[in-house]
Amino acid sequence: MPATAYPRTDRSTATRARDRMSYDRAAIHAVIDEAYHCHLAFVVxxxxxxLPTLHIRVGETLYLHGSTGSYLMLAARGDGLPVSVAITHLDALILARSQVHHSANYRSVVAHGTARLVADPATKRRVLDALLERIATGRSQDSRPPTDAELAATAVLGLPLAEASLRARTGGVVDDEADLDLPHWAGVVPVSTTLGRPEPAPGVVLPPPLLSGPA
Amino acid sequence: MPATAYPRTDRSTATRARDRMSYDRAAIHAVIDEAYHCHLAFVVxxxxxxLPTLHIRVGETLYLHGSTGSYLMLAARGDGLPVSVAITHLDALILARSQVHHSANYRSVVAHGTARLVADPATKRRVLDALLERIATGRSQDSRPPTDAELAATAVLGLPLAEASLRARTGGVVDDEADLDLPHWAGVVPVSTTLGRPEPAPGVVLPPPLLSGPA
Incomplete structure (x- = not known):
């Protein structure tokens, strides 16, 4: 059993607003799993x-969809590529009476580590399956699996989740006491990401798969 | 008048799928302006x-909301901080009959350059005003402006938009000809980000401001 929290490190510890930080494994997993895409930073x-890319978590590894042609993948072939990955949900806009107390509610996970190309075909198949199941339940069976050549042309990076943190703001407006009677609206405006009605490709008459939804 | 397109550079030119790339200034501005938040990468x-942060574009400068306490801000005090900023909209999930042709429609702008702390109070006031107007029309007037002390405690980074590119996928499913008769659903699942009904803070009876909406 892994520990319930990730360790705190220099680069995963905030220099301010520490109360917004969490290292809880389950909370971090939940933020990762709710998102389809992430942002990947590295140094050249x-x-x-x-760059943005699609991701899927399997246990304690975050897998990133890549492309064989890019320098990212080339860089990943040696000792691995030091990366930061961020996954962010914007949950609400916070409108305060004073300009400087305007804010946003959000949940953002940042993971640091060394990403490596996944070479093992069986692992790549499991990652693709997991990615499709995230989109729609049963989709990994209800689709044509990759040929060996297609699998070889599909690059997947694996990042062990060993150093990750969650930063979040929740709750309502925080205005200064002296501003509470000012004649300005204050409140929370929720922001949500939703899936729309599936639009079948030309000629498709089958019912759409059971989408897992963003949350 | 600036040129209608940003110049192509080594780091803003894709090594594959070049047809998905654009350097068009208006298209890049539109993607930036539609988003409330971005991701900021730098090297330590x-x-x-x-890290994620809020942004607002004013002309050819992308302003990023910061915090005075962080090393980011310290780093920005000398010659400026080399950064990459990404703004991404996920527009749809693409479900193909074959696993490897599953994809996503998206629009993602990446800008490279040197970010600098904004020192001029008048510029900082204009940036805050623009940020609030992006949220709700008239909000910069319908809120209490910052005191000099509040303004001094508010860190804003400015990144000149000189090197920026847009990468996008649009359109529908692209399956191999041989797969078109497979008994699997294929199509597009739209993804959208929307603002919900404003929730007033306790005691607020004024009508909410006119929200600009995510798009």
């Missing part, structure tokens, strides 16, 4: 690079 | 760091 020639 | 001791 001393400069930061950043 | 050779390692990638990544």
């Amino acid at each position: 020639d001393g400069e930061p690079r950043l | 001791d050779g390692e990638p760091r990544l």
